[in-house]
Amino acid sequence: MAIPALEIEGLRHSYGGDRYALEEVGFRVMPGAFTCLLGPNGAGKSTLFALATNLLRPTAGRIRIHGHDIATASGDALACMGVVFQQPTLDLDLTVTQNLHYFAALHGIGRREAQRRIEVELTRLSLFERRDEKVRALNGGHRRRAEIARALLHRPTLLLLDEPTVGLDIPARRKLIRHVHDLCTDDGIAVLWATHLIDEIDPVTDHVVVLHRGRVRASGPVSVVNAEAGCATVAESYDRLTAARPAAGVEAAA
Template structure:
């Protein structure tokens, strides 16, 4: 098996004893493809992202980015990673260019090279005409695109996106999804996309990891997950994998059915 851009094995984390937020999670994200981390709210997606980016230390398990263990070689692992968190982190009172230059400086990219990369990313994201505008003047879709441009400035091999379409309207969501898939095809990067929205999955190309209550319930291509569950679609499979268990000995209602 070839080395994946991201390899997570046996990841466990608990915010308090006896209540695991993640319980033995394992997954892989390959280069040139989108891997969708699909789960309902509260499944543990944001906890996994915090562990995968070094914001939290796991109780057990490993995270490797292109073979670099995040705990043992954090600098090498994080250098290969770009991240867009669910909550926006841009400085609203700086312009698009100022935000990007600041990030490039943090990564030690020389000013001339930084400006060259900024020009390229803004052109690719159709944001060149917004480069001098302050972030607070941009709509949600444009802000997300700036965050993606920022995450790509240091040429990562892995892009982590945590619920990136939150707050976007339908056209902006579709545009962002299409752009990320184009990045995979053009640059060969690996993407781990966390979402609870079924329609953000491309069933023809994406791999899926279904996370529920801190454990992986199924993973693989959409076809493989559907075959595993017997679902007619990924939406059907998701419902089956995350369904609440029936309440035993439920009292019947007036029609004789369980309440």
């Protein structure tokens, strides 16, 4: 049986006191799967991303990336992971290529090999012709694509994207979603895509984790989640699953 690209067990996190931003969170993301972490603003999605990327340490629980425990083997775990955070992190006054070369150097990738990988990723994302433009000159969709290209340079097997379509228009959103699905299909990359937008979920191919008020309400293929919720669509399932009151001691967090 394949090792999960991401495995979370019994995850709890408190920012202080006896109230928890996350409570007993557990789910898996398998290689090649596009998994949507679905929840409203304040569900705990960004807290979970901070824990999964080792920016925060959990109060309890375990996170493994391809079998590597992020608490005890963080270097091996993080080497498997590419991340696109909700807030843009590109240097606006550097060109696209300069941003990517800087990232490659941090990962110990030689300049010649970095240049080759940059050309490949920018070409796949239809950005190669804009490689010498400063990021400041790009629109929101192009900046997001540049961030994804950067996140793929070290050839991760798990890609985390936190609300990656915020601020994008509908055509740009659709192109970005399609490209990331292609990464799963063509390259076998596992994806955890955090969103609060139902229409970003493919009801046929995607998996979904419904996170609400710090707890996982359901997880699995969309068809399974719908069947367990007794609903015909993921939108209906989401409404039903997030209507429940939170357990005592759980507090919403961003």
